[in-house]
Amino acid sequence: MTYTQWKSPSGMHVMMEDMPSMVSATASFFVLGGARSESDKQIGIAHALEHLLFRGSLHYPDGAMGSAFAQTTGHINAFTTWEYTCFYSRSIPEELPSMFSVLIDMLRYPLLRTKDFNLEQAIIRRELSRQSEEARSRLTHRLHQHVYPGRLGKLLIGSDEEISKMNIAGLEDFHKLNYIPSNILLVISGNIKSSKTIDSCLQMIRSWENTRLPIEIEPPLTVKPQLIDLAQAQTEPSYAVWAWNLSPLEDKHHYAVHLLCTLLGDDNYIGSRFYNEIVVSGLAQQITCVYSVFGGKGLFKIYGLAKKDQLNAVREKILNEMRQIAAGNITWREYNRAKQKVKTQMALDASSSHSRAVSIAQAWMRHRRMVTLDELLSFIDQITLGDLRDVAARQFDHQEYFEIRE
């Protein structure tokens, strides 16, 4: 694999990774204007804009879902997160330039028509209704509501009322402020060496100038941990989430927390600490750990699924294991197992041009530079059992945690 990274004259960060064994090539634009960039009056706009950009642009007025694109081998898709909105194409390498020109047109010259907006508003409302039917999605939102008093505490796509209040002018403003080269990260990954016209893609971004300066986002506010029992629903089994706020971590400890997450409760079927100690015995049906970082601040979440009358026992068991971990009780076998799992997962992420692009962008968010797969693997390799015990002792040697039940 070969890597390239550079910055366009207008400030766009460009990273390319050639993966010769891939059948596809992916071009991904990460607009660093996700839901966290919205003001109080703009809630849901980043996601609504993502929808509307597919409805038409200056040179492709029928949009990227129109029949003109159905004959290509590739497809264009997008998703909105708290930190960024990603628009990407995945196709055979020969079609990369044509997909690229559609993406650029969508991002630079969207038509943002009222009739399209009205349709998308209705679709987003139905998307919200679907989300509210998913227990884990409800639980995560309720956790965020209590952990983050600012924008992160509200729904990423907005509430029904907030979706209704949006208007085209608001979308235009958000677009002008965020969809500028210096606020965009471009990742091209996959079998790109065989794409002879990659230069034409890069030419398209050279002419794209900044119209405004990028904005800085404040780090999220967090509050003191608390226990919240929302147990209104009488459903069996029940969901719960326990969460710890983490202080900002240097790289070594950041990757150590990732490793700890896998060691304690990855989404693999077998072999994690919580799985062996809590799931196999039948106390809980599922225990999964998730580590997320917003604006440099980490949140360590443990999701549990168990019978309602067993949730207290599950919590006690989890807290006991966290105390054990903080006291340094981690075995060599667990440590090596977690390392092997993380390395396999990294190799799996690198086995598709699109998932690799997302991994590259996520590493960029932290390091502000291209991080190769070998480098990522070496970060993991360098973590010692001592580092793992150290970070566990520092971050989990206290009783302050959030608990949300449904």
Next chain:
Amino acid sequence: MDRSGIISRRLSSGLEIVYLPLPGLSTVSIGLLAGAGTRVEEDDEIGSSRILEHWIWQREPKQKDDRKILADFGANLKTASNIEWTRHWTTVLCNQFESVFELFVQDILKFDCCFETFSASKDYITSLSNKRQREPNTYIMDALREKMAGGQKIGRSAAGSAEDMIKLNLPKVKTAYERLYVPSNCVVAVVGGISAKRLDKLLDKLNQIGTAQGSRKVPAEEFSVWRSGVYAIEQEGKLVHLAAGVPCASCAHHDFFASAVLSQAMGGGDGSKLFDRIRQKKGAAYQVRSSLMSFRDTGLLTFYLATEADFVPWATCVIIDEIEKIKKEGLPEEKVKIAKNQLLKHMVLRSESTASRMNTLLTALWYPGYPGTLAAMKEAIGRVTSEDIQSTLQNIVPATEMGIVTLGPFPPRRWH
């Protein structure tokens, strides 16, 4: 099945293993499909396959000793099931292949039906079955098949029902394991970056895995089993989930790919007829899709969307209208070309994943006639014509042969 590029070997135990080498890749996927599903279970065994799918991997007493388990090699373990089979698969770095392959196959075929973990597995699977009933988009598809099957085995839920699971005990599930998880009722596929020589050397060593016994457990044929009808399952909520189905070709039928192209043209995403009319032009739903539920001897072409109660009759009419149009006028060649191209696109892009290619191989091994390689699939899709698509619909009268189920705030009286 097409076998170009594929190496095949049958062990003395009767276990068939196929391998597709992909030089240069750093990972390898190993999968085992067992002919274990609710459709081949006896009446007092219903749900056993689903419990086994989970229970097989519960070896807690052994985890405390020095014996290595798949997790020690970083293996990423997955399972899935439908009413005719259960799949187990793992993807691992190539340098771990031999150890993982040996463990993986032996763990499944030499499972000791661990007494200590049975109850926890049964409880877990029962709770998942309950949970599935609260996931409307999956539950409604189960309900559609159950209603259209009219009480026959093909209508059983792959996830099993809590009612059936409660009746199960260890001896019953063990009996199902001993009958269904025999080498002759399983197939193994390996796809990834290891050489054929490496696999051969390993298979020489493992030639005696399992014992030769039994034969494939194929479900009894139930041609023309599907029954039409309209059903409303009322529950609170904002959205009404709507599922509809019409009979279509089985996995190995010569019309299978014509049905697949039809499904793509109807509700396969961007540019498809239902997506365009219901989502893009009306904004009436976030998700609109069609898909094939195909089995050994029959299948269903299904449609799904979630919308508000007032849109349900209209959306149902749109589905019927589009089927009728294609039946009478056929699909324009241009639309057929687009749908074929989109299907191929999905297959080509999916082929980057070793797990996806391995699963295609397992399907081809299990359903004779199903193409196992990308080239064979391209050929099968390439042959589909507008006439083929029209003929797959010719015997279907949507108004009388369609099954429709709604789930949500939509009372049955509204169908009248």
